[in-house]
Amino acid sequence: MKNSIGKAVSVVLVMNLATKILGFVRETVIAYGFGASFMTDAYLIAYTIPYFLQAILGFALVSAVVPVLTKYLVDENYDETWHVASTILNLTALVLVLVTILGMAGAGLLVKITAPGASLELARLATYLTRIMFPSVVFMGVGMVISGILNASYKFAAPAFAPGFSNIIIIASVLLFSSRYGITGLAVGTLISFFGFLVIQIPVLKRVKFKYHLVLDLKHPAVRNLMFTLLPIILGVAVNQINLALNRVFASWLAEGSISALNYAMKLMSLPQGIFVAAVVAAVYPTMASFAIKGEKKALTDTLFRGLGMVSLIAIPAAAGLMILRVPIVQLLFERGAFDHQATLATASALLYYSLGLFPGSANMVLTRAYYAIGDVKTPLYAGFFSIVVNVLLSVALMNPMAHSGLALAHSLATGANTLFLYYGLKKHLPYLKGKSLIISLGKICLASGIMALVTWLGAVFLGTRMDLTMGRNLALLVLSTITLGALTYVIAVILLKVDDVKMMQDALLKKFKKQADRTK
Known part of the structure; x- marks a missing residue:
């Protein structure tokens, strides 16, 4: 088991490293072209809802799909596996098409909700960009279901690299079209990138002998169980994104560029999570789900501790390094073109306080998957609600004396509260959790x-x-x-x-x- 997890982590680690490097090339290219400016703020506001759904619904789908399909894969019941998987794919596509129609129609209202302090001109541009990018949620949702199917089949490379392929498309759109089409070219490129995220994974489905069926079996027990558990999982996974969205809401009342500074700082802080922690989570989750189905709590606990140990080995020193080198790192990666030294200092200040939440956030990812493997979808939800309350209270208290840096600190402290809640709550399920x-x-x-x-x-x-x-x-x-x-x-x-x-x-x-x-x- 330890060797198989190590090999899986290695595969995903390499793919995640490539993806994150491409991600930072993407952010650097966007920063060079648009800086921490009015247009960048409009793009980020418009991208909030699609990214929100990607980060929440997408990862919730993977979290829900893996245990459901693992149950049949453990018994080598492939016909039933592909029947259930096809239903989930079809249902996801149908629901997200409806969501897209509603989202495009209500784009103006969504912008007002996500950035209530935005000026009329900024809100108008953000609404326009939202309508361009919103259909991406369909490609994202279907693509994430495919990622869940592949992860349950212990195929990790393609799902891990798919976001990297998406980044390549965005980079190309900025380099080729931004001078002529401006921020609109970036928005269109973002939409196309999500389609690429979906398409690049399809060939790997053939390797696991996936058989697609045009079916919508809503009465199937596994499908009904997934629909019952998906909403709590969505809300549980949503916590971090809700807290980030709250950061943007509060930041919309602060100085211009505050939203962009928080965004760039979060991208930097998330680098170790996206490369290493995500690799560990992707590798240990199917194994934890398998042990949970078999009732092997000792093995499940050992796998959980292995996961926590591996993420702490990277997350803690990475946080310390980011704090020490925050200014030169931001300066090296972003300070060029429209991104001036003032933007560097603002981003570095946010990075200092976001880094405090790097380890708690990483441990949270592993602990949450342990709950989902066991079948407890409610406790992560309760922990998430608790952290949102903490985040709001601390944001209100810290944003005036510390500006956008106070919002970053509030986010980190709320993440820590969430993680402690999850760890102590898990003891009721795992008696070996010492x-x-x-x-x-x-x-x-x-x-x-x-x-x-x-x-x-x-x-x-x-x-x-x-x-x-x-x-x-x-x-x-x-x-x-x-x-x-x-x-x-x-x-x-x-x-x-x-x-x-x-x-x-x-x-x-x-x-x-x-x-x-x-x-x-």
Whole structure:
């Protein structure tokens, strides 16, 4: 089990890395073309609802589909699997076409809800862009169902790379059409990118011998169970996006560019989650679902702890690194064209406070999937409502003294509250959930991350006083060298501290090298 999870994580990790690199090329290209400006704010407001549905409904569909199909795949009942999968695909497409019609008709109202403080001119442009991009939710929904089918069949590469293919299309649309069509070209490119997200996964369905049926069997027990559990899952998955949307609502009353600064900071903070944490979640979720179906709670708990250990190994040092290098990283990635130094400082300030929520948010992703594997869809919902209340109260309290940075801090603290709620609530399902070993491991990782942060800061100060950082080459050298220095320091520290997951990887590598050495004799 451990080896299979490791291989799956490796596959998804590579695909996610490519996707995230493309994602940041996309953000850099958009920043170069439009900056933190009126047009960018309008695009982001318009993209709020499609992205909201993508992040919520899309991941909810994957979360709901995997356990439903795993039940039949475990028994190798493929005819029933494809019958249920086809019904889910057809139902998703039908519902989202209706949602799209309503969304396009009510675009003006949606903009008023998502950005009530926007000026009339900004709201008018955002409404226009919303109508262009809204049909993307159909392609997104069907594409995410296909991702769930492939993940349940232990095919991870195509679903992981599909967002990267989508990013390529958006990059091309900015480079080829923004000078002629402006922000409209970006909106059309975004719509086409979602279609690409769907299409690129279709060939892989043939490899799992998927058989599509034009069927809408709403009376099937599995389909009815999915419809019963989907709404709580949607609301549970929606929590983070609701909190981000609330950030934008509150930010619409702040200085121009606040929405964009929060967006760019969130993109940076989400980089480790999108590359590594998403890989771990995608790999462990089908395994947890399989153990839950078989009633093997000890194995499920072990898999959960393995997942939490693996995400903490990356999320904690990544948060520390982002805090230390926040200004040079933002400057290197975005400060060009219309994105000036003031925008860099605003984005870096938001990144500092968003980074505090990196580990809680990563752990939350693993814990939530454990609940869904067990079949408890209500507890994540209750935890989510609690975090939304925390976020609203803290946002109101912090936005005046701290501006947009207070909204970032409120989001991180609300995420932490959500994660603690989920962890302690899971003990009623898993009697083997003992936190002592996890706490010891987290303590070692925090210590190693602290050492790394100190070395990284000293390295940045040393190089920063000896370089002209207005030159892009020098800035890139500073960022890359300090990241490398910090990474090496962290690796040495976790090895010396004998962190469990690192020791496990060491043993696996040594075993592999020993086998290879024996073969060469």
